[in-house]
Amino acid sequence: MTCLDGVESMACIAGMGHDIVDCVAFSEQVQQPGTRFEQLFSSRERLQCRMRGGSKDDYARHLAVRWAGKEAFLKAWSHALSPELIMPYTIEDFPWASVEIVSDSLRRPSVYITGDVQEKLYASLRNRGLVSAEQSVRCHISASHDGSMASAVVLLEIMSAAAMSTAVHHT
Secondary structure, X not given: OEOOOXXXXXXXXXXXXXXXXXXXXXXXXHHOOOOOHHHHOOHHHHHXXXXXXXXXXXXXXXXXXXXXXXXXXXXXXXXXXXXXXXXXXXXXXXXXXXXXXXXXXXXOEEEEEOHHHHHHHHHHHHHOOOOXXXXXXXXXXXXXXXXXXXXXXXXXXXXXXXHHHHOOOOO
16 A cells, blocks of 8 residues: 555554643543533443542543543544545534543553444545555554543554554454
């Protein structure tokens, strides 16, 4: 495949996004009476955060790093569609719970995209000429929190069928 820089490759990075969240301010938002902010997370994300966080602040801190991951995913997708930047969603109508940031048993984070978001991701990248029917999109994430800050970086990688067959997967 030919990447955006004209280089032939079995895989290439289509977009990158990064986000930082202030855990203290985030915790205050989550704890506001009547807030619906938690509904932006899937039940699986909320369960993992409850299991890892012993207190309300820890729960919010674990949600905050997932929020950074969701925002980083949206930025990576937006970056992949640049310069036209015709996103299928606005910030207000983005189905945040359809982009899950979950950890495996070793606490390695992964991005799971479901339903309409996955369809629109592939359609928008096809329309931009970045992905074909023989290719796949992989999301790579690195996420961390330290003290009052949470941060995440997401890369969108376009992979050919040959690259997919040699990729290392974890379960």
